[in-house]
Amino acid sequence: MKPWIFQAAKMVIGALLAILIADLLNLTYSVTSGIIVILSIQPTKQQSIRIGVKRIIASTLGLAITIGLMLLLGYTLPVFILSLLIFIPLAFIFKIEDGIVVSSVLMSHILAQSDWMLGINALYILWIGVVIAILLNLFMPNKSAAIEAEIHAIDEALRDLIVEIGSRGSVNFGPILKLIDEATHTIRNESMNKLLPKRNLNISYVTMRKEQVSYLQMIETDLKRVSVTEYKQDILNFIQTFAPRIGKANMASLLMIQLNQLRDTFKEKPLPLNRQEFEERAILFHILFDLEAFLLAKVRFHEVELIQ
Structure with missing residues (x-):
């Protein structure tokens, strides 16, 4: 089997599992967990783990900034942009820029629902996606x-x-x-x-x-x-x-x-x-x-x- 076929199969299976688990837990935006699996499955085990860890750290930081600013200043688009202006440079400084895209999507959930509790929901979605991606990437063809x-x-x-x-x-x-x-x-x-x-x-x-x-x-x-x-x-x-x-x-x-x-x-x-x-x-x-x-x-x- 060609490597890309094996990787594509893991992406599809992983996305389906993540969405099903998120739905069973009644999480909002469950489809996002499937997208996170697709983004987190990498060509090698070490890459998958490294990127998964970076996304968890980055998302935790981004969500904390967004929740803090929106509780203080309100759930508005300018506040969301401000949180991005703070978060993205910090992501580069701390070398966790691989988590910027996923973190930004999760941060936007708080704005969309005007509810800081979506930050906790986002963390559940993130962990489901990252953990499933890492577990699936433990299965690699022997070369x-x-x-x-x-x-x-x-x-x-x-x-x-x-x-x-x-x-x-x-x-x-x-x-x-x-x-x-x-x-x-x-x-x-x-x-x-x-x-x-x-x-x-x-x-x-x-x-x-x-x-x-x-x-x-x-x-x-x-x-x-x-x-x-x-x-x-x-x-x-x-x-x-x-x-x-x-x-x-x-x-x-x-x-x-x-x-x-x-x-x-x-x-x-x-x-x-x-x-x-x-x-x-x-x-x-x-x-x-x-x-x-x-x-x-x-x-x-x-x-x-x-x-x-």
């Missing part, structure tokens, strides 16, 4: 399988990139960066659906892959600046050995050993004979450092993984 699929797609795309770079083919980094952004969004939403979130290794993994892609971009750019020589070919051959070793297993440590061996081999080669050879050799050594950084990113991830 673990989707996250695993997205991570697998990133690893596959990374393998393809490495093959393309190693074979001196045309390289397009756009698709893998899009996959990484989509996976990051999914993982963060899933994390926000946990009431007691802990460090998420999936986000660390995807962040590591994004870091590796940035190194590959620099490596690919530098390789284009160097003419084809045995040194460049040695690096290209080494890069191609990465492809079958891309995955969750820790293969980076072994590749680090091979990289150091390749670096030692370069050091034993004859010195450059002219300026062009010197400049190209310098670029190639810089590529080796970027390859080291590429591998170290994976090594560091596994160190974090062991701590968890």
Whole structure:
């Protein structure tokens, strides 16, 4: 089921429940409780709770201001506008601006009925709507399988990139960066659906892959600046050995050993004979450092993984 269908269903069911409960309690403006449910159901559990709490605080403040002013100055439109002029800036100051719209609607009930007791009625309506929204948002689809699929797609795309770079083919980094952004969004939403979130290794993994892609971009750019020589070919051959070793297993440590061996081999080669050879050799050594950084990113991830 698509996320928006699940969320829409919760909105409809929640609104119906809230209205029925409000009607059973003989509350005025019972439909408002259903609207509050619709506004309070968010894509994640944490968002729903945070916005619900802010709306309760904001509405309590707004209703208190409105009741106080109308008892003193009367149930008139200018007094209602005055209460908004006081309440809205305070909502921004106290960072509860998410509750401004709902609070304003509830405050208007007092004006419409010219009765401060509608403030108590409004609080009942608010609590019914917010509590039902939070309870329904405790039920969220598990995205673990989707996250695993997205991570697998990133690893596959990374393998393809490495093959393309190693074979001196045309390289397009756009698709893998899009996959990484989509996976990051999914993982963060899933994390926000946990009431007691802990460090998420999936986000660390995807962040590591994004870091590796940035190194590959620099490596690919530098390789284009160097003419084809045995040194460049040695690096290209080494890069191609990465492809079958891309995955969750820790293969980076072994590749680090091979990289150091390749670096030692370069050091034993004859010195450059002219300026062009010197400049190209310098670029190639810089590529080796970027390859080291590429591998170290994976090594560091596994160190974090062991701590968890």
